[in-house]
Amino acid sequence: MSIRDLARHLDISIGTVSRALNGKSDVNPETRERVLVAAKKLGYVPNQSGRSLRQGTTNTIGFMIESTIETADNGGSFFMPVFEGVQSVFRRHHLDLVALLCGTDEDPAAYLNRVVGRRFVDGLIISATMRKDPRIKFLLEREIPFVALGRSATGGAYPWIDLDFEGVAATAVTRLINFGHKRIAIGVPASDINLGYVFRDGYKRALKANGVPFDPELVLPAHSNEEGGYQVASSMLEQKHLPTAVILVNENMAIGLYRRFYEAGIHPGRDVAVIGFRESTQSRFLSPTLTCFRISLRDLGIKLAEALLSTMPAFKDSYPQDRVAMVWPMELVPGESDRSWRPNASS
């Protein structure tokens, strides 16, 4: 069922059929109607390969997600709403979104080279940016349209949107200090993911702004999952004085952290204050509920899509923004995990 079959069936040239289907102006409204009706009746869908070959464009955008330990564990509940937002924008422009899955045994840059070299997508959204991210360098020098969910220390000017981990750290630290805490630990990713650096810097800066000395022993690297949270708690318990509060960079860590503290007879929310990261169904139903930060993930997806489109020549007129480079706000959602207990109430 190619366009040729359709044209033969209608006894019209294939050029006219193509123009009719693509909404070109120089076609009789009456014949256009005939074409559209026949196309629907015969179930004709244009072959994407033929179209791509001719137009040099695929109408497809790739969202690259790596299956690393850092992202695998909260992948579903985080990315799905983002996808929804992205798609809601793309749909208006007849763009399709696919998730590009880079396996753990494949080099991300090599994967990108393959998929981009094949002209598989017109543009890319990459996420979980590393401090040194070869993907950014690669995409920049090939001039592939892309937007990064996350900053990077890689040089060059490119569009990015990053969660406000600096703001999160500042808000959390200030809040805890106002509650009377002085020894505030943080759990940071053990990997080279850039948000870890941002988070650490924000933490240090907030301490300094509040006149609390920085203690490197309170920075606890761990994987961003339950096991990592367990280890963070263990590290805290090993210290001579148990830190009175801890800030986590991932909500799954809270589960493991709670567990370890329970095992030690310590009640989070009563004996130690905990602030987690992302508000979710999970954080609302933990015991104690987790004080954390809310993100509008769907809006984030929308903004990502718009940022990408503004870099693509074909859409530049519809989205004439400057290169997007912004920090995405997050709102604190108070829970039970940092409120029941105040060090200044007992000392």
Add this chain to the structure above:
Amino acid sequence: MSIRDLARHLDISIGTVSRALNGKSDVNPETRERVLVAAKKLGYVPNQSGRSLRQGTTNTIGFMIESTIETADNGGSFFMPVFEGVQSVFRRHHLDLVALLCGTDEDPAAYLNRVVGRRFVDGLIISATMRKDPRIKFLLEREIPFVALGRSATGGAYPWIDLDFEGVAATAVTRLINFGHKRIAIGVPASDINLGYVFRDGYKRALKANGVPFDPELVLPAHSNEEGGYQVASSMLEQKHLPTAVILVNENMAIGLYRRFYEAGIHPGRDVAVIGFRESTQSRFLSPTLTCFRISLRDLGIKLAEALLSTMPAFKDSYPQDRVAMVWPMELVPGESDRSWRPNASS
């Protein structure tokens, strides 16, 4: 950088270049070497559209995931290992895997029609099959190669692999009955997802096999997330006699269920036995740790890939299996949530 540029650069015909790159036999080893070296040096990657158009095949397989409530919340930790397994097989055949994201506002069958009609993929893996799943009907009548992760009540013969929810139900019920339980509740998905029906049937059959009467009041529909678990616990608390045990179909539900019981002063694992579903980092770090079932997700992915390839003409010789229609085994992992308390120890 097309094959034509490469041919010109080497002063060879493009036909020979193509044959050299594709490993055809009728090409001088020496010129092949030259071609390969030049291709790598100039960074030539064949254009997929051109290739697809000529060959009628895209070398791409789509894994369709819908962002429903049922799948969104455990999407990452469940699907990522499956993807890994699928990819490990595909890589050997130079097939690329992409995740197809069907938004919530789009009809899954319509989405499938678009992506399949465009000749975007050579084959499909669909998941989260519904009891009546129009996707299966659609794919069958178009003769698109596919495999389903999950059964369906839709007619027709198609390859599928389904988690052994019947076996899970039987194992859990028998275990609890052996512990002395008689009033065993189950939380089942509120949606039309097929696993809910399988799970329910297995539950009923296991009760009957053990001579325990079936009480429809103990079947509690809920969403497969924390909130659903909370509601399951609420429903249990509303009954005249609190059921002594509950089996959940999703591990996230356990968090909400624990929460509701804690609020009521009831300790899961001591006052009520809980068996959850999938073993994961999460279930290992809950308090109490969740008795649940382990799945080898990577192997599942491998099997899915093989099942799909065996239905594709181009690979039928490498995977000459019959149509796969199998139940995937799961292994019970004892936790703390169903052991501390035994109704027969106190009565």
Add this chain to the structure above:
DNA sequence: TTGAGCTCCGTAAACGTTTACGATTTCATA
């Protein structure tokens, strides 16, 4: 009556591959 302008449509080239087919060369053998 002429021709200008418009509407509508057909023709054919082009996108980048792969591959069937045939042409050329080499080389051993009759």
Add this chain to the structure above:
DNA sequence: TATGAAATCGTAAACGTTTACGGAGCTCAA
């Protein structure tokens, strides 16, 4: 030397689109 087979390579068609270009038919004012 003539013949045939084998090895190697070039030619050109084909895949399904889109689109630049031109042509046919029509209207209408000059």
